Amino acid sequence: MTGDLSFSARQKLLLIPVYTLLTIAAVVTLVPFVWMTCAAFKNNADFFSSLFLPTGDGFLGIDWSRLTITNFKRLFTELSLGNALMNSFFLSSVSALLATLCSAAGGYALAKFRFAGRGVVLNLVLIALVIPGPLLMAPGYQLIYKLGLLDTYAGLILPGVAPAFGIFLFRQAAMNAIPHELLESARIDGAGELRIFFTMVLPLLRPMIGAFLMITFLGTWNNFIGPQIILQSPELFPLSVAINQLRGLYGTDYGMIMSGTLVSIAPVLALFLLLQKEFIAGLTSGAVKG
Amino acid sequence: MHRPPSRLRTLLASASPAVWVLLAIAVVTSLYVWQRPARHYEGLLFWTAARAHTPAYAPLIEKWNRVHPPEKRVNMLLLDSGALERRMLSGFLSGTPVSDLMEVERSVAGRAFTGPVEDVGFLDLTDRLRDEGLLDKINAPSFGAWTTRGRIFGLPHDVHPVLLAYRSDIVEAAGIDVSQIETWDDLIRAFRPLMKDFDGDGRTDRYILNFWSTNGDVATALMLQAGGRFFDENDRPVINSEINARVLATLATWTAGTTRISVDAPEFSATGNQLRLQGTVIASVMPDWLAGVWKIDLPALSGKIKLMPLPTWTPGGRRTSAQGGSMLGIPKASRDPEACWAFAKELYLSPALAAESYRALSIITPVKEFWSLPVFDEPDAYFGGQPAGRLFINQAPNVPTRSSSPYGTLAQARITDALISLAAVINRTGETDVEKLLPEARRLLDFAQDQVARQVDRNVFLRPSPPVATSVSELSAPSAVSQP
Numbered sequence: 001m002t003g004d005l006s007f008s009a010r011q012k013l014l015l016i017p018v019y020t021l022l023t024i025a026a027v028v029t030l031v032p033f034v035w036m037t038c039a040a041f042k043n044n045a046d047f048f049s050s051l052f053l054p055t056g057d058g059f060l061g062i063d064w065s066r067l068t069i070t071n072f073k074r075l076f077t078e079l080s081l082g083n084a085l086m087n088s089f090f091l092s093s094v095s096a097l098l099a100t101l102c103s104a105a106g107g108y109a110l111a112k113f114r115f116a117g118r119g120v121v122l123n124l125v126l127i128a129l130v131i132p133g134p135l136l137m138a139p140g141y142q143l144i145y146k147l148g149l150l151d152t153y154a155g156l157i158l159p160g161v162a163p164a165f166g167i168f169l170f171r172q173a174a175m176n177a178i179p180h181e182l183l184e185s186a187r188i189d190g191a192g193e194l195r196i197f198f199t200m201v202l203p204l205l206r207p208m209i210g211a212f213l214m215i216t217f218l219g220t221w222n223n224f225i226g227p228q229i230i231l232q233s234p235e236l237f238p239l240s241v242a243i244n245q246l247r248g249l250y251g252t253d254y255g256m257i258m259s260g261t262l263v264s265i266a267p268v269l270a271l272f273l274l275l276q277k278e279f280i281a282g283l284t285s286g287a288v289k290g
Numbered sequence: 291m292h293r294p295p296s297r298l299r300t301l302l303a304s305a306s307p308a309v310w311v312l313l314a315i316a317v318v319t320s321l322y323v324w325q326r327p328a329r330h331y332e333g334l335l336f337w338t339a340a341r342a343h344t345p346a347y348a349p350l351i352e353k354w355n356r357v358h359p360p361e362k363r364v365n366m367l368l369l370d371s372g373a374l375e376r377r378m379l380s381g382f383l384s385g386t387p388v389s390d391l392m393e394v395e396r397s398v399a400g401r402a403f404t405g406p407v408e409d410v411g412f413l414d415l416t417d418r419l420r421d422e423g424l425l426d427k428i429n430a431p432s433f434g435a436w437t438t439r440g441r442i443f444g445l446p447h448d449v450h451p452v453l454l455a456y457r458s459d460i461v462e463a464a465g466i467d468v469s470q471i472e473t474w475d476d477l478i479r480a481f482r483p484l485m486k487d488f489d490g491d492g493r494t495d496r497y498i499l500n501f502w503s504t505n506g507d508v509a510t511a512l513m514l515q516a517g518g519r520f521f522d523e524n525d526r527p528v529i530n531s532e533i534n535a536r537v538l539a540t541l542a543t544w545t546a547g548t549t550r551i552s553v554d555a556p557e558f559s560a561t562g563n564q565l566r567l568q569g570t571v572i573a574s575v576m577p578d579w580l581a582g583v584w585k586i587d588l589p590a591l592s593g594k595i596k597l598m599p600l601p602t603w604t605p606g607g608r609r610t611s612a613q614g615g616s617m618l619g620i621p622k623a624s625r626d627p628e629a630c631w632a633f634a635k636e637l638y639l640s641p642a643l644a645a646e647s648y649r650a651l652s653i654i655t656p657v658k659e660f661w662s663l664p665v666f667d668e669p670d671a672y673f674g675g676q677p678a679g680r681l682f683i684n685q686a687p688n689v690p691t692r693s694s695s696p697y698g699t700l701a702q703a704r705i706t707d708a709l710i711s712l713a714a715v716i717n718r719t720g721e722t723d724v725e726k727l728l729p730e731a732r733r734l735l736d737f738a739q740d741q742v743a744r745q746v747d748r749n750v751f752l753r754p755s756p757p758v759a760t761s762v763s764e765l766s767a768p769s770a771v772s773q774p
Contacts, residue, residue: 048588049567086322087323090316090322093313093319096312142380214308229377232367245341274311275308278306
């Protein structure tokens, strides 16, 4: 009888509908991924004629013989996907590391140093935050051209080295996480500013660093417009652009696109699973005031 | 005794694992990128966004490169259409680098024709085409989409005539002789018995035509077929013509009310193809390039499809239309326009390319002398053994001339809005008499015309110039001041 149930048992019973709803939501969320995985193993004709897997007389009513790994083979032979994968890793990792380092340095300086023009710099950072990225595309392209950086990785990496969002994020983190007294005592003990930054500030900002690295890495990995405009040599293309090349004027090789997307998701998914603890710690740091 | 941690352990602990993982990835990939030799493009750059074209171009480019010095060799680069458009506009408007030669699709090329005609970023090819006899050699309507204010800025890649593809297995089994069909009314009359509710659920399971009020591509192609236009010779919108209104009203009755004969089976979609495979759609409007797409995407329909000329709007009328198109243009900033022009002719005027484009993509060349190539007469098993190429070519000279207006996409969108609104009127009122729908069709097209004209009028280069006084005396006398 309900009246005999303990408080914790009632609490558990109440959780059943919650978990049911969450399970439904999780299944709904997974449907596109399942669809994409199925599509990656189909040819173009089956892609257009069957929703998930081609129906037939096989096990579970599926014609297993029509599934193919040709799309994956073609990805690595015709499209040089291995090269695009390395390019994506290079761009994402280098951009993430540089952006994190520069943002942390900038944010720390704005939070802890008193210098002439600090207010102006902070205001500029805030202004830069509210300017939509696409608005800067045309002048950015012109600037990169003037600097002779078109069709180079530098043209992609340099504009994102010190993002306003990152600087502001690290400024807030530095204000909360780094006590003035600690910095003062380090200076009294004779530590230089670089040593303080690398041995004290960065470790104290560690949760935010993990989160920001992840954000920047994923942002660069998924960046499409930037590389599409700046790069023109096919051997420099990252995955996002290389896969998009499969879209055609008279049709699209969906099987290849889906297999390419599957391949492009796998490494970042693995990285995210590996580093999710850091990522979540960074996102939630400061959420609860201690 | 407590041992202090090693320096390595201290170093590793000083940063998050994320940093070390990414640092390792960065080092490895940097080495990979650094050791990879940078490619230097010697010679001319040729941008294209049509992946499907590139296999046919590759051998011709190789042949060209074999016999030309390094500075005239051509490097073909495949770009995404969006990237090509952005780079092209950026290059034309702000002087950033563009390729020496580029192949662009109709909607992209139109964007280059927005400003004064003398400032179009492409080289004016009109005189070259005339002097070298290419205006006669190439199908005249194919120049339309690349002509602005009387000047031609591109060498056409195609004609893209439109036919009607129908399910011959269904139509012939019903004993229908399509050779007796001339007009759209004939088609509807002949095919209507095929519209059936097979499962008795009160809903029709088979429709005559793949068309919907949201399908602006087909709607505008059918308006062009009827003789309608969207822009005049001066790129002024002329959307609200009587022809367009009549076609709009008729098309709306095809998609709504008791006269509905069409179903929405979009191209390039799984649902659309499923409807085609299961025979829900009997006929589809088919440009030549779509024939090539169907062969790849719908091999199960091989032998079940046949082609016929589009039914006319009035007896004796035009039996085709045009949809899509690409051109080869030479940017003014090209490093060697003469070599690019020579290459463009070698590529597009090659019989080998004409044959290969048809074989691989079902695309008909605009070069009239190649229309006699035997490849176009080969029986096509996909189309029930019909010589599909010949059927398209028979209609190629009759394709309507299209405008190159940069506002073409906008005009199409507004016409689609009008069609959707008119279909909604039919659904609301139940009225399906074209004559009674005409006033509403005219009103909707007037509105569309007004919307497009407003946008065009914002462009000072396409706005009709007001009368200009050339002297003080003329200023005081408001009589006619003739425009040069």
